[in-house]
Structure formats: structure tokens, C-alpha cells
Amino acid sequence: MPMEFFLNIYHWKDDPIPVVSSLKKHVLILFGILIGILFISTIVLAILFTIEKNKTIAIKTVENDLCVTSPCIKAANYLLESIDESVEPCENFFQFACGTWLKNNRIPDDTGAQDTFNVLRTQLDNHVVDILTSPLTNDTIQIKSIANARQLYDSCIDELAIESAGVDTVLSVIDGELGGWPILNGLSWNETQFNLSRLIFKLREYNNNIIYNCGTATDDKNSSAYYIRIAQSDLGLEQRQYYLNETKLTLAYKQFMYDLAMSLTNDTTMVDKDARDIYEFEKKIAFFHWTTAEQRARQNDIIRTTIGNLSRIFNTSFDFTNYLRQIYSLANVTLFDNDNVSVSELEFLRNASLIIDQHSPRVLQNYFIWRFMMNRAANMPKRYRVIREQFDRVYRGTNAERPRSISCGAYVNNNMGFAVSKLYIKKYFDENAKNQSLEMIHNIRSAFIEMLEESTWMDDVSKSKAKEKALAIDEKIGYPEYLSSDNITELEQDYAEYNFNESYIHNIFKMLKIKSKENFKILRETVDRKAWGASPPTVVNAFYTPSKNQIAFPAGIFQMPFFNKDTPKYLNYGGIGAVIGHEITHGFDDNGRQYDKDGNRILWWTSETIDRFNKRKTCIVDQYSQYILEQINISINGNQTQGENIADNGGIKEAFYAYRKWVQKNGNFDKKLPGLIKYSSEQMFFINYAQVWCSKMTDSYAMNRVLTGVHSPGQFRVLGPTSNFDEFDRVFGCKPGQGNSRVNKCIVW
Incomplete structure (x- = not known):
């Protein structure tokens, strides 16, 4: 016991009144301290409780404000x-x-670019392949347009059959209908048989607009009707700037021509010269080609006329009036003198016609067939597609070809998209x-x-x-609403001519003819301004x-x-x-x-x-x-x-x-x-x-x-x-x- 405590006891015995007073004082002090401690503790606990409560409320508030679906x-x-x-x-x-x-x-090896659109398109491409290959439901199995879309896909994906068929069908169309491709025939090609009007007509039958772009469009002055439109077509390299200088792209383009021709002939005597001549001809055409910006800036230069007055607009050796009458006859449409015609890029059309007049039949035949063949290369067996792919790698910066399933699905979707959509919206659209x-x-x-x-x-x-x-x-x-309906009449009517078999190249040529005729046929129809557009x-x-x-x-x-x-x-x-x-x-x-x-x-x-x-x-x-x-x-x-x-x-x-x-x-x-x-x-x-x-x-x-x-x-x-x-x-x-x-x-x- 501490000494002070003993001393206090001693004083209590000798002098009782002061000792009692001192003890009472100490007890009161101790009691006050205890009360203070209890009070402070209560306050602290209350504060801690409030903080914790607020923290819990805050957490719950954050949780309630957070979307965790x-x-x-x-x-x-x-x-x-x-x-x-x-x-x-x-x-x-x-x-x-x-x-x-x-x-x-x-950047994916097969696209040349990566962005949100590309990611979503890849996903959609996969969905398209899925619906073209998955078993059909009972309510779609009897729809002919869907069956033909799947047949078209199957013919595209059957590489064994494509390899077996080779290029005979393509070459027979070139030789039998288009007048041959001189670059493949050496000096034996007979230029006396050359007929430019017939050649351009036959190419248009296969939906090829080369140099001249002619077809049906909505009348810009009367949106309820269609009219005939004449304009410049595209270039092999799309933009005239690409032709101004020799670059790795122009070298790849010329190599594409040379390699494709070499792969299709044993007579290589004229391949090198003909390939150079084809490029030089297109380069001259490109000099007058309007850029996208020029087309936009010169919309007021568009000329409006009629079939009867068209010859007054064109002071050229090429007879545009007769050409238009011929191509529209493919869809059994007879043109009249009062049919409206729109002419744009007239300066290019005139200059292109002059350049055509200055070149030999061999150069012209070679060029027009080249433009036809550069697109057909993608439809041919693998060894020819590789030639096209080598050009695309330079043009788009790609390093690989798209998977065959994806490219075939995209082809079907591009050409029969509404039939594909009948299946797509049911499975994937919310x-x-x-x-x-x-x-x-x-x-x-x-x-x-x-x-x-x-x-x-x-x-x-x-x-x-x-x-x-x-x-x-x-x-x-x-x-469009009809796609979700049980009534399939409109869908079946739209694709009534789309009947395909196992031959992919046969289906390609048939599709080209169908698309060409469809464009001519609508000339006499009335525009439905409330209808869904052309894109599926x-x-x-x-x-x-x-x-x-x-x-x-x-x-x-x-x-x-x-x-x-x-x-x-x-x-x-x-x-x-x-x-x-x-x-x-x-x-x-x-x-x-x-x-x-x-x-x-x-x-x-x-x-x-x-x-x-x-x-x-x-x-x-x-x-x-x-x-x-x-x-x-x-x-x-x-x-x-x-x-x-x-x-x-x-x-x-x-x-x-x-x-x-x-x-x-x-x-x-x-x-x-x-x-x-x-x-x-x-x-x-x-x-x-x-x-x-x-x-x-x-x-x-x-x-x-x-x-x-x-x-x-x-x-x-x-x-x-x-x-x-x-x-x-x-x-x-x-x-x-x-x-x-x-x-x-x-x-x-």
C-alpha cells in the first residue's frame, strides 16, 4: 500500500473531523471522473455509430445507384x-x-482496319453464317427464297467443286459472248470482229458498268418516279490520284494484270505489252475522272434531257441512245423519246469517248475484259484468288484472305439480304x-x-x-414489316428468279444478270416513298x-x-x-x-x-x-x-x-x-x-x-x-x- 494512504489513516485516528472531509472529497472526485468517462464514451460510441450508419447508408446508396446487370x-x-x-x-x-x-x-489481317463497326460487322457475319448453316425451323423450311439463299451459300463454300470446275465456264463466257481476251491469244486474236457497242452491251448484261455508268435512279425532280441516269463509272484503282505517280500500288495493279493473264494462257508472247497498254489506257481515262469532292461541288452541272434529245448532248462516236434502248430491252422495257435522262460528269464522258476513239480495238478489248476479269478473279479457284489477294494486300494493307465461310456468307447477304434477314430478325433482333x-x-x-x-x-x-x-x-x-409476317408472298416474289444449283460460277453469272435486269425493270414502276430501301x-x-x-x-x-x-x-x-x-x-x-x-x-x-x-x-x-x-x-x-x-x-x-x-x-x-x-x-x-x-x-x-x-x-x-x-x-x-x-x-x- 502506498505510503500516503497509511498517513491518511493515522490522521483519521488522531483528528477524526478533517480525515472524513478529505475522504469524501476524493470519492466525489473519483465519481466525477467515472461519470465523465461514461459521458465521453457514450458520445464517442454515438459518433462511431452515426459514422458507421452513414457509411452503411452511403454504401447502400452507391449499390442502389450502380447498375450491375x-x-x-x-x-x-x-x-x-x-x-x-x-x-x-x-x-x-x-x-x-x-x-x-x-x-x-x-488490326485483323484480313480487313486493313479495326473499329467498333468492324467488330460488330464481324459478329453479324458470324450470325449470318450461323443462320445459313443451322437447321431450319418448321415455319421456314418451305420458303423457297431461304432455300435458294442457302443453296447459293453451299455452292460458294464447296471449294472442292470450285476447284474441279476450274475456269472453263469463265473462259467460255469471255470467248463465246464477250469476244475473247486478246492478252490470252497472243497475235491470233482477230480484231476485225471487234464491236464496241456489242461488247459494252454484253458487259452491262452481266451488271458491269465500265467507263460509262448507265441505269435507273429516282428522278431528283420528281421523287415519285424513276429516270435514266448516265454518269462516269469507277476506275480499277478508284481514284485518279493513284495514277499520277508510279508507286507500290500501281506496280501491284500492273502485276495483278500480268499474273492473272499468265495463269490463264500458254501463249505469253503479248502478255507483257498488253498489260502495259491496259494500264496506260486507264491512266489516260483517269486523268479526266471526277473525284468525289468534285462530284459534290459540281452537282449543278448535271444535265436533264430526254432520250429523244440525248444525241444533241453527246457529240461522240458512241451512240448512247441506241445503247440505252438495247440494255433496257434486256428487261423487256421499251424506251420512248420523252423518257427523262440525267447526265452527270459530261466532261468526263466526252473525253473518255475521245480517248476510246484514239485506241486500237486490241487495247479496248483488253481493257474492258480486264475490268470484267479483275472482279471475277474472286469467284475462281484458289490459285486465281491468291493473285487477287496479293493485290488487295497492297491496296488495303491486309495480310490474309477472309475465312471462306465469312466471305460466302457476306456474298449471300449482299445479294439476298432480305431472305437472310427473315431468319436473322427472328433469332437476333430484340x-x-x-x-x-x-x-x-x-x-x-x-x-x-x-x-x-x-x-x-x-x-x-x-x-x-x-x-x-x-x-x-x-x-x-x-x-420491313413483311419479314415478320407469316405471309411470305412479297419475299417469294422478290426472289422468284433466284434459283440456284450446285455450280458456284454458274450462280455468280446468273446473279449478275438478275441484278442487271432488276435495275432496268423498275424504270416503269412508281416509287414507293414509304417502302424500306435497298439495303437489307x-x-x-x-x-x-x-x-x-x-x-x-x-x-x-x-x-x-x-x-x-x-x-x-x-x-x-x-x-x-x-x-x-x-x-x-x-x-x-x-x-x-x-x-x-x-x-x-x-x-x-x-x-x-x-x-x-x-x-x-x-x-x-x-x-x-x-x-x-x-x-x-x-x-x-x-x-x-x-x-x-x-x-x-x-x-x-x-x-x-x-x-x-x-x-x-x-x-x-x-x-x-x-x-x-x-x-x-x-x-x-x-x-x-x-x-x-x-x-x-x-x-x-x-x-x-x-x-x-x-x-x-x-x-x-x-x-x-x-x-x-x-x-x-x-x-x-x-x-x-x-x-x-x-x-x-x-x-x-
Whole structure:
């Protein structure tokens, strides 16, 4: 016992009153300390309980705000595997949204490019193969069009039969119907039998438009009728720029000619010279060939005339009037003198005819058959396809041929897509997409009309007519209704002539003739402006058709990241919503704005509004012309891509404003995605929009894209629209002048 305690006892015995008082004092002090400790402990426990309770509430709140369904987890994964958070969104939003994707994705050997569209198309291609090879259900087994689509696929996939058949059928068509291919016959080819008109006629029978492109199109002045169209056709290398200098591409093209001819003949005496002559002839033609940008800029140069007056337009040795009468007779269509004809690229057509007049029958026969054969090489046995593939590797930057099953499925889908779609929509299309998409179209169209009404550069007359056109836009979603019906009459009628057997090359030639006749036959039909367009539902794409004032969203595009019914709305509006806005805006881009609400190409804006529009679109043209695709060090063609760029810029705004209105109306109950909770719903809208355009290309593919494409490369489809949108700046806290934010924004819509 401590000494102090003994001393206190001693004092209590000698002087009792002071000792009792001291003890009482100590007890009170101890009691006070205990009470204090209990009080403090109670407070601490209460605080700890409150913290824990709040923590539990917070966790539950986060859990309730988190979407953990399978589609949401899938969406979170592809976004987390795309974004690169080391990049500041305001500096380069494409690199932020796609940086990790760019590092981790490789370009497939057989395509030349990799992007979201390519991934979805690969998935769709596999689905097509699946439905062409899986056992049919009882309700589809008796449908003849489906049976013939599967027969066509089976003949394509049967490589043993293709090898066994060899090239006899192809050569018999060349020799028996087309007048032979001199390059294969050495000096023995008889040029006295040459007849240019007959040759071009026979090639057109096999759906080949070479140098001259002649066929049926919707009358741009009367959208309820068809007319005849004459225009330039394509080149072997597509763009005239490719012919300006000797490159590895031109060398590969000439090698393609030489190797294909050498593989088909034992008489090689003239192969080398003939191949050179073929190329030099096409090079001369290419000099006058109009680029895509020139065609767009010179639409007003299109001449409208009639069959009876056509000879006055063409001062050429080639008789276009007689040629047109001949080819339309293939479909039992008789042309009359008052039938309307549209002539575009007249300068090219005249110069090409002059060049033809200056060359020998041998060169001409060699060239026309070459253009026929360069496409047939893909339908021939493997050793000939390899020759074509070697050229494609240089042209597109590929390293391998597509799997035979995929290429055969794609061929059937391209030519009998509606029969394929009858099976596809039943197995793969979610019907919920229709109702949700119709709601989105309504909301996005309303957003566009609000933007239209708020515009300061349109006068009231033009603005009123533009609003009428926007309200009149016809929408098609998923597929034409008859495909889901038990009534198969329309489908069977459409494919009544599509009867195929086991011979793949026989089926190829039959298909070419069918497609050619179909184009001629529609001349006397009335345009059904409410009908589904030419592209089947089994494509990953979307369309605006000016002559119909119609937007279409095929079943194939309703896949993530564009759409999923069970993901937050910000993803759908940033995905398919921006696509919907894009297509609506096409009705008011540099081309679409020339067509009225009924699809007729007439002046329906005042000249003052057109002038103001042109000033605004010039800003877009100049902006995109300054973008340089660094991997090939070439500038984007702002004129060539202006329509798509205007649509991209308008589309993202309309979709964003529509989403914001949806949130205001329905409440912000969109849940967050795992791993992405720090991003707001509006930020996620832009992130998903950008992820759609993550892409990479081989140099060859990129060059071809820049020279021939009307769409800007993916990175500029992100950087352009976001840099012009002040709402993007607000959402990410960007200051105008930062890398991803223009000070002087280009705004058409």
C-alpha cells in the first residue's frame, strides 16, 4: 500500500473531523471522473455509430445507384478497356476515350482496319453464317427464297467443286459472248470482229458498268418516279490520284494484270505489252475522272434531257441512245423519246469517248475484259484468288484472305439480304429496340426542331419549310414489316428468279444478270416513298435517303455500344441517339438541304438563307481541311467530307439535348456503371459517343479512306464535333482554346 494512504489513516485516528472531509472529497472526485468517462464514451460510441450508419447508408446508396446487370457490366468493361485516364479530356478527347483501346487492339489481317463497326460487322457475319448453316425451323423450311439463299451459300463454300470446275465456264463466257481476251491469244486474236457497242452491251448484261455508268435512279425532280441516269463509272484503282505517280500500288495493279493473264494462257508472247497498254489506257481515262469532292461541288452541272434529245448532248462516236434502248430491252422495257435522262460528269464522258476513239480495238478489248476479269478473279479457284489477294494486300494493307465461310456468307447477304434477314430478325433482333428507338427519334427530332427555331441565320420562310421537312421525315427501324409476317408472298416474289444449283460460277453469272435486269425493270414502276430501301436489315449501318426524306436504322446496328434496352439512357443516347441525330441532320447538310420535304431537288430556301448556310458550312470545311492524319501525313479533304461532318456535328448536339430533356422529364435515375462512378451521366454520354469511333488502320487502308471516303477518320469524328460544342466544354470543365475546345466554334446546326 502506498505510503500516503497509511498517513491518511493515522490522521483519521488522531483528528477524526478533517480525515472524513478529505475522504469524501476524493470519492466525489473519483465519481466525477467515472461519470465523465461514461459521458465521453457514450458520445464517442454515438459518433462511431452515426459514422458507421452513414457509411452503411452511403454504401447502400452507391449499390442502389450502380447498375450491375450483365449488359451494364459488359458496357463498363468495354469503356474501361478503352479510356486512358492519363490523358486530359479537354486536351484530346479521342485519346482520352480511346487511348487504351488503341494500345490493346490490333488490326485483323484480313480487313486493313479495326473499329467498333468492324467488330460488330464481324459478329453479324458470324450470325449470318450461323443462320445459313443451322437447321431450319418448321415455319421456314418451305420458303423457297431461304432455300435458294442457302443453296447459293453451299455452292460458294464447296471449294472442292470450285476447284474441279476450274475456269472453263469463265473462259467460255469471255470467248463465246464477250469476244475473247486478246492478252490470252497472243497475235491470233482477230480484231476485225471487234464491236464496241456489242461488247459494252454484253458487259452491262452481266451488271458491269465500265467507263460509262448507265441505269435507273429516282428522278431528283420528281421523287415519285424513276429516270435514266448516265454518269462516269469507277476506275480499277478508284481514284485518279493513284495514277499520277508510279508507286507500290500501281506496280501491284500492273502485276495483278500480268499474273492473272499468265495463269490463264500458254501463249505469253503479248502478255507483257498488253498489260502495259491496259494500264496506260486507264491512266489516260483517269486523268479526266471526277473525284468525289468534285462530284459534290459540281452537282449543278448535271444535265436533264430526254432520250429523244440525248444525241444533241453527246457529240461522240458512241451512240448512247441506241445503247440505252438495247440494255433496257434486256428487261423487256421499251424506251420512248420523252423518257427523262440525267447526265452527270459530261466532261468526263466526252473525253473518255475521245480517248476510246484514239485506241486500237486490241487495247479496248483488253481493257474492258480486264475490268470484267479483275472482279471475277474472286469467284475462281484458289490459285486465281491468291493473285487477287496479293493485290488487295497492297491496296488495303491486309495480310490474309477472309475465312471462306465469312466471305460466302457476306456474298449471300449482299445479294439476298432480305431472305437472310427473315431468319436473322427472328433469332437476333430484340423487338424492344423498336419502341425505345421510336421514342428516341421523337425526342431527337424535337431537339433538332428547337435548334432550328433558335437559329439566327435562317429567315422565317426557310425556317418554316425546314420545320415541315423535319416533321415529314419517315423513319424505318429494324426491318420491313413483311419479314415478320407469316405471309411470305412479297419475299417469294422478290426472289422468284433466284434459283440456284450446285455450280458456284454458274450462280455468280446468273446473279449478275438478275441484278442487271432488276435495275432496268423498275424504270416503269412508281416509287414507293414509304417502302424500306435497298439495303437489307442485316447491315451495321444507318441511312438517310434524300429522295424519300427517310431515315433507316437496320436491325444489325442495334448492338452495343450503339444500343441495349437494359443499359442506362446516357449510353443509348450517346450511341444510337447520335446516329439518329446524324441521319436527321443529313436532311439539312450541303446535299440534303437541296431536297424538299417530298424528296424533290428544288430551291426551297431563300437565297439569303442559302448564302448564310454556305458561310457556316465553309467554317466546317476549313476546320476539317486542317486536320492531318499523321500516320500517312495527309490532310483530310474538308470538301469531300463536309456532308458527314455537318451531320456529325448536328447529330451529337441533338442527341445530347434530347437526353437532357429526357432526364428533366423522367428524373435522373440512370444508374452508374461499375468502375466509372466518378463520371457524371452527361460525361458518360460523350465517352460512349467517342468510344464508337475508336479506330486504327493500316497505312494503305488509311490512304484509300482519305482519298475516296466521304467520312472523316474516326479520331476526327470525335475531335471535330466535341471541339465545336459548348456543352462538351461545360460538362468537362474545358476552357475555349484548350486542345479539344475551339475558340471560334463552327456551327451549322
